[in-house]
Amino acid sequence: MNWKRIYDHISSGGYDVYPIGGHKGACKTPYIVLRDNGAVLSQSLTGREYELLLYYPMDRYAEFEDYISGVKRAMNALFPVLRLAEDEQPHYLDDNVEAYMTSLIYVCYQQHNINRLNLERN
Numbered sequence: 001m002n003w004k005r006i007y008d009h010i011s012s013g014g015y016d017v018y019p020i021g022g023h024k025g026a027c028k029t030p031y032i033v034l035r036d037n038g039a040v041l042s043q044s045l046t047g048r049e050y051e052l053l054l055y056y057p058m059d060r061y062a063e064f065e066d067y068i069s070g071v072k073r074a075m076n077a078l079f080p081v082l083r084l085a086e087d088e089q090p091h092y093l094d095d096n097v098e099a100y101m102t103s104l105i106y107v108c109y110q111q112h113n114i115n116r117l118n119l120e121r122n
Contacts, residue, residue: 001081001108003036006050010034013074027055027099030067037105049085050106055099064091064100075106082106 010017016031023031037049054071056064068088075082086105094101 001078003034003050006078006082007034009078010074015071015074027057027097030056032071045109045111047107047109050108052104052106053101054103055094055097055101058093058098058100061100068102072104082108
Protein backbone atom coordinates (compact mmCIF):
# COMPACT_ATOMS: atom_id res chain seq x y z
CA MET A 1 0.00 0.00 0.00
CA ASN A 2 1.30 3.43 -0.89
CA TRP A 3 0.14 7.04 -1.18
CA LYS A 4 -0.69 6.79 -4.89
CA ARG A 5 -2.82 3.68 -4.45
CA ILE A 6 -4.83 5.35 -1.68
CA TYR A 7 -5.13 8.55 -3.76
CA ASP A 8 -6.38 6.58 -6.78
CA HIS A 9 -8.84 4.61 -4.65
CA ILE A 10 -10.40 7.70 -3.04
CA SER A 11 -10.49 9.60 -6.34
CA SER A 12 -12.20 6.72 -8.12
CA GLY A 13 -14.92 6.89 -5.45
CA GLY A 14 -15.85 10.39 -6.61
CA TYR A 15 -13.99 12.35 -3.93
CA ASP A 16 -11.83 15.39 -4.71
CA VAL A 17 -8.38 14.54 -3.34
CA TYR A 18 -5.26 16.70 -3.21
CA PRO A 19 -1.69 16.35 -2.00
CA ILE A 20 -0.48 18.76 0.68
CA GLY A 21 -0.63 22.28 -0.74
CA GLY A 22 -2.61 21.11 -3.76
CA HIS A 23 -5.89 22.88 -3.02
CA LYS A 24 -5.95 26.65 -3.35
CA GLY A 25 -8.54 29.13 -2.14
CA ALA A 26 -11.76 28.82 -0.19
CA CYS A 27 -13.56 25.51 0.22
CA LYS A 28 -16.60 25.72 -2.07
CA THR A 29 -17.06 21.94 -2.31
CA PRO A 30 -15.84 19.16 0.02
CA TYR A 31 -12.32 17.86 -0.52
CA ILE A 32 -9.67 15.65 1.05
CA VAL A 33 -5.98 16.29 1.53
CA LEU A 34 -4.03 13.03 1.66
CA ARG A 35 -0.87 13.20 3.74
CA ASP A 36 1.85 10.62 4.35
CA ASN A 37 2.65 10.87 8.07
CA GLY A 38 5.77 8.73 7.81
CA ALA A 39 6.51 5.32 9.27
CA VAL A 40 7.38 3.69 12.57
CA LEU A 41 9.74 0.74 12.56
CA SER A 42 9.14 -1.91 15.21
CA GLN A 43 11.46 -4.89 14.90
CA SER A 44 10.68 -6.26 11.44
CA LEU A 45 7.36 -4.44 10.91
CA THR A 46 6.90 -0.98 9.48
CA GLY A 47 3.69 0.88 10.20
CA ARG A 48 3.19 3.64 7.64
CA GLU A 49 0.55 6.23 8.51
CA TYR A 50 -1.65 8.07 6.05
CA GLU A 51 -3.84 10.93 7.21
CA LEU A 52 -6.95 12.10 5.41
CA LEU A 53 -7.71 15.74 6.16
CA LEU A 54 -11.40 16.26 5.37
CA TYR A 55 -12.56 19.78 4.52
CA TYR A 56 -16.22 20.78 4.27
CA PRO A 57 -17.72 24.21 3.41
CA MET A 58 -18.45 26.15 6.58
CA ASP A 59 -22.01 27.01 5.56
CA ARG A 60 -22.95 23.29 5.28
CA TYR A 61 -21.86 21.88 8.64
CA ALA A 62 -25.07 19.84 9.06
CA GLU A 63 -23.92 17.60 6.16
CA PHE A 64 -20.36 17.08 7.45
CA GLU A 65 -21.06 13.88 9.44
CA ASP A 66 -22.58 12.14 6.41
CA TYR A 67 -19.54 13.09 4.33
CA ILE A 68 -17.18 11.67 6.96
CA SER A 69 -19.17 8.42 7.12
CA GLY A 70 -19.03 8.12 3.34
CA VAL A 71 -15.25 8.54 3.31
CA LYS A 72 -14.89 5.86 6.01
CA ARG A 73 -17.06 3.45 4.00
CA ALA A 74 -14.99 4.09 0.88
CA MET A 75 -11.72 3.56 2.77
CA ASN A 76 -13.01 0.34 4.34
CA ALA A 77 -12.64 -1.33 0.92
CA LEU A 78 -8.85 -1.25 1.55
CA PHE A 79 -9.20 -3.19 4.82
CA PRO A 80 -7.40 -5.31 6.07
CA VAL A 81 -4.29 -3.94 4.34
CA LEU A 82 -5.10 -0.42 5.50
CA ARG A 83 -6.69 0.02 8.93
CA LEU A 84 -8.31 2.99 10.63
CA ALA A 85 -5.90 3.73 13.49
CA GLU A 86 -7.31 7.01 14.81
CA ASP A 87 -10.94 7.78 14.21
CA GLU A 88 -12.44 11.16 13.53
CA GLN A 89 -10.52 13.95 15.24
CA PRO A 90 -12.28 17.01 16.75
CA HIS A 91 -13.84 19.29 14.14
CA TYR A 92 -12.54 22.80 13.88
CA LEU A 93 -13.20 25.80 11.70
CA ASP A 94 -10.29 26.64 9.40
CA ASP A 95 -10.84 30.32 8.60
CA ASN A 96 -8.08 30.29 5.98
CA VAL A 97 -10.14 28.09 3.64
CA GLU A 98 -13.60 28.83 5.09
CA ALA A 99 -14.22 25.18 5.98
CA TYR A 100 -14.68 22.76 8.82
CA MET A 101 -11.90 20.21 9.07
CA THR A 102 -11.34 16.86 10.72
CA SER A 103 -8.96 14.01 10.01
CA LEU A 104 -8.84 10.23 9.87
CA ILE A 105 -5.56 8.37 10.36
CA TYR A 106 -4.96 5.01 8.69
CA VAL A 107 -2.02 2.66 9.08
CA CYS A 108 -0.55 -0.03 6.87
CA TYR A 109 1.76 -2.63 8.41
CA GLN A 110 4.35 -4.31 6.24
CA GLN A 111 7.08 -6.77 7.06
CA HIS A 112 10.60 -5.74 6.08
CA ASN A 113 14.06 -7.21 6.25
CA ILE A 114 15.34 -4.25 8.27
CA ASN A 115 16.38 -5.21 11.82
CA ARG A 116 16.22 -8.91 11.00
CA LEU A 117 18.97 -11.47 11.03
CA ASN A 118 19.94 -12.72 7.63
CA LEU A 119 20.05 -16.47 8.13
CA GLU A 120 20.68 -17.30 4.49
CA ARG A 121 23.98 -19.06 3.82
CA ASN A 122 25.88 -18.60 0.60
